Amino acid sequence: PEVRAETRRAVVVEVDGATVASGEVVLKPVRHLTIYLLPHSHTDIGYTQIQTAIQQKQVQNLLDGIAAARRTADYPEGARFVWNVEVLWAADLYLHRLDASQRAEFFDAVKRGQVALNGMYLNELTGLCRPEELIRLFRFATQIERQTGVRIDAAMISDVPGYTWGTVTALAQAGIKYFSAAPNYFDRIGSIMRDWENKPFWWIGPDGHSRVLTWIPFWGYALSHRYGRLSPRLIDDFFAHLDQHDYPYDLAYFRWSGHGDNAVPDPAICDYVRDWNTQYVWPHFIIASTSRAFHEFDQRYGRQLPVVRGDWTPYWEDGAGSSARETALNRANADRLSQAESVFAMFDPQSYPAPAFDAAWKDVLLYSEHTWGAWCSISQPDNPLTLDQWAIKRGYVENADRQSRKLLADALSRGSSQTIAAHSQAVDIWNTLSWPRTDLVSLNPELSGAGDRVVDDHGQPVPSQRLTSGQLAFLARDVPPFAARRYTVAAGTPWVETRATADPAFSQTRPTPFGGAVDSGTVRAAVDAKTGGIVELTARGLRGNFVDTREGEGLNDYLYLLGDQLQDLQHNGPVNIRLGEPGPLVASLIIQSAAPGCNQLGREVRVVAGRDYVELIDTVDKQRLEATNYYANDGKESVNFAFPFAVPGGQIRLDTPLAVMRPELDQIPSACKNWFVVGRWADVSNRQQGVTWVTLDAPLVEIGDLTARLLNSQTNPEVWRQHVGPTQKIYSWAMNNHWGTNYRAYQEGRVVFRFILRPHRHSDPAEATRFATAFSFPLLPVCARGPQPARIPFLRVSPPDVTVITLKPSDDGRALIVRLFGASGHNRSARLDWGEHRPRALFLSDTSERPCRQIGNQVTVPGYGVVTLRAEF
Structure with missing residues (x-):
């Protein structure tokens, strides 16, 4: 029974009828506390084992998690197993590798709440991400939502300390409002645990209004690593921690990630919770999803939480400097994919190969994921485990490099019919950004063999020079946004305007x-x-x-x-x-x-x-x-x-x-x-x-x-x-x-x-x-075919301090997706002016790419905020 007031009780110990000890115990009221327990496996893609073994293990973890939830389905409410899929990479693998019946079991488990999906695709080093890469980190969450019919409004990240400020924006764009951040609890984390452990707050995005409820639990993600199993000692320590920090709430949570990184599910917690809740009134344990725990907390305390605005500058991105070549290459890969998407949007959106882009973006994300190599990468740098894991990690970058180049070349080839003979001396220069550009263009010898002189589409010469590399450089002037100008290479003396x-x-x-x-x-x-x-x-x-x-x-x-x-x-x-x-x-x-x-x-x-x-x-x-x-x-x-x-x-x-x-x-x-x-x-x-x-x-x-x-x-x-x-x-x-x-x-x-x-x-x-x-996003030269490209911009956005950071065909093939960014930091009313092809309807959208509310050609863009639009033609 519950102790409602401090009570003193005499205690006598007898052995064979003789009193051997006696004393008094004081029974004190126990704090009324509901503790949500979130089972998951911390996903290191590598580190403990080679990446291919981790793939198999995390798929098996999902199978085992579903099985554990089914075995405990008749347990009392709160003691039934729930498997939190920490990052959706594991669910993606599961759906690609397993058969139809197992996929159906997965969807059923999600709908029943036995499997809980969290919104982040990987435990990412968010500071390394390019803007669209950061958005893509949550894209799969919006895709799998459609398949399951279950909303994903929470995300987990584990081990990684610190997150770039735009993470709040990306979470908001994906409809995620709860963020369980559970960093490494001790190493290369600065004062994160000291400052934020069990101190939930609303993290406000750079736009001033996007926000996410952020909460670091006791011992980060590694509580189960420390204690091994649920026990009275753990509970006593947890209460002492809350008391020491004057924890003011009667609802708390902690993670349960098994025994080590990439651990298997631990269904033994179900028996412990069942027995504890039967024997004791407080604290009361509930095995749950991230979403449920945070939603209950938000309902009760959301209005009184502190509000924090600023960059949570991350710590572990420094390791990317240990592979500087690959880090540079991955930055270029992300930008090249964004350019290729824009070219498809302008040239041939119906042919947009969404699965190929999806695969390439995932390789970009996999490089920025926090697991770089083996646990022994420093102690044994030439160990086969170290070398093999690095070969796979490097492979993500090299795959993305090949894929992005192929996709860009494919997109550019659709600019005009390949059956029309090429103009041997002319090139079209395409601008894939939302403002007019005057920039240097370098043509390889194949495109510039006619000479060293360049004239524009009005027949006027432009400055040019043959470089020591053999390329022909010239200054392309006033190339309109999302449009092109044609230039012709000819024999003759290069024109000089001013001299460098x-x-x-x-x-x-x-x-x-x-x-x-x-x-x-x-x-x-x-x-x-x-x-x-x-x-x-x-x-x-x-x-x-x-x-x-x-x-x-x-x-x-x-x-x-x-x-x-x-x-x-x-x-x-x-x-x-x-x-x-x-x-x-x-x-x-x-x-x-x-x-x-x-x-x-x-x-x-x-x-x-x-x-x-x-x-x-x-x-x-x-x-x-x-x-x-x-x-x-x-x-x-x-x-x-x-x-x-x-x-x-x-x-x-x-x-x-x-x-x-x-x-x-x-x-x-x-x-x-x-x-x-x-x-x-x-x-x-x-x-x-x-x-x-x-x-x-x-x-x-x-x-x-x-x-x-x-x-x-x-x-x-x-x-x-x-x-x-x-x-x-x-x-x-x-x-x-x-x-x-x-x-x-x-x-x-x-x-x-x-x-x-x-x-x-x-x-x-x-x-x-x-x-x-x-x-x-350099100006892109394409061998000219057919008539001159119209200089009317495909899309123009004003004022100019609102920039288009994404222009792509929608994955469903029925629209274009436009993402706007308030680059000046000031709120703006932005106007979209379309060229020859005007949409029949324009909708506010988000990372899901679904139509939300229909709007006209003007939209408010917050300073340092993102607005996603869906244009249907």
Whole structure:
């Protein structure tokens, strides 16, 4: 019976009729607490075993979970087994691999509530995602909802600490409002558990209104790893934890992930819960789904929960720097898939191969998934388990590379009938973005064999130049959004409008320390003769030098650190500076040197005549770090490129997927500050002027100093950086092997890192987004066939600070999907103007791609918010 008031009872112990002990016990009322218990298996795709074995195991776990739910179907309510599918990758495998009768059993179990589906496809490193990749992380949830008829409104993520701010937006777009975040409870997590364990809150998205109820449970996802089984000791410890933290609610939950990662279901909890609930009134246990637990909590306490707004800057994305080549390739794969989808939408939406795109996107997601390799990847880097797991992980990237290239080529081939003879000297230049573009285009020799002169569709010459690679570069002007212009290649002298120059002998013409300079006529960069870094960056109409050289660093300086002590920081050796491209359209300097950690370091500094930016193309021919012990200080390395900007009082802003954030100011408590993950750009601006910095290949940055120096396991929250002060310094953290498990111990071979520098006037996040995105979505040349393409945009969106981040055919083949993003951070009323093909109806939609509410051609787009539309023709 329930103890309702403190009661004292005498206790006597007798043996053979004789009293051997006596005393008094105090019975106290037990807290009225309902505890929801969520069974699941933490999905590591690899790590404990090779990935193929994990595939089989997680499919079997689903079969076993269904069987356990059936066996306990007659247990009392609350004691019946429920199998939470942590990530939907397992359900996807199940549905693809098993027969019709087993699929029917799965659907029946979902409908009965015996199997609970959670919305995330994988335990993703969300900071690595491109915008559409982050949306795609929840796409399968909306697809399987249709098959089961059961709404998915909750998501789990396990092990991973920290999540990019746009995750809230992506969750909201998928109709998910509950987020069970259960990180690793001790290693490389900063203060996440200290700050947020059992402190549920509403996490507000970058748009200011999207929100998700976020709740980290006791011991994260690993409670069952710690205790092994349900027991009075566990319950006592749980109550002590709640009391210690003044937990104010009478409803709680914890995860039960079995005995280790990739564990099998543990139906023994059903007997324990049945017996406990029979014997005791409080606490009361209920085995449940994430959705049920969070829904009950929301109903009772949702209105009184704290509201938190900001980026939960993640911690584990740093490991992606251990495979820098593949990380760069995956970023490009995601962007190429987005471009290919747009081309299909413009050219031939009825032929859109949705299954092929689905497979390619899943490979992109699988690379960004948190399991990089084997548990012994650092201790035994050449163990067959390590090598075999890495081969599969790398295979995701290479598959996505092949698939994305094939899909883009297929899409482009549909631009005009292949039966029409090609114009041997003409190319159509297609713009797959939602604003007009003037950008450099490079044609391979097959498309430019007629000569070096280029004229536009009005017969006017445009600047062109044959590059040292054999490609023909020209400036395509005013290419309309989602449309094309035709250009013709002819024999003759290339037309010169303004001249770009590169002078490797600059130091010989003046008594300066410069080893050379490039000048576009709009922007100029001078290179240091000793280091090869940029020590002067100036722009016409803007004040001063944008390089802060006070501490001896220049822009794009190479910095190599063996271990974690800054006194051991090394630089490249003496440089050889020579002319690369001579102009007049493209001019560049090539800077070569020996460098620690490299077989050779090559850096190219390039400008385009009349354009207002400087391109940096850094080629690291990485030397394998040979170490007897990859845990030791001399077994750890990092490659960095410095960018100390001189923008007095400048504020740094970072582009992240579906958001823009300011370090420190837009971070929630426990967010990582030692390193940050950048989508496309960073910007340093004061009220008058600034610089936009674009990174195409390397996502990791350090702000203010080389602060990414925490090696191996790190369990003390106090060692992590607590604050980011005012600064205008950015360091690209291009490569590292700092982890003690999972990620790679070494990397080698040729890796290219590309950066762009653009001085500008006032800060404009939307302009930074447009500028940076253009480098990832290049203008696409297609061999011209038939009549000239109409210059009427397929779709135009205004105002220009509302950008189209997705244009694709719907998977059902009956519509186009348009995703809009409020890139300026200000709420806008956006207008859609269609070209020759106008939709008969336009609907608000979401990740499901279903029509929701019909609208006209105008829609409100929140600042840093996403609106998905479905256009039916």
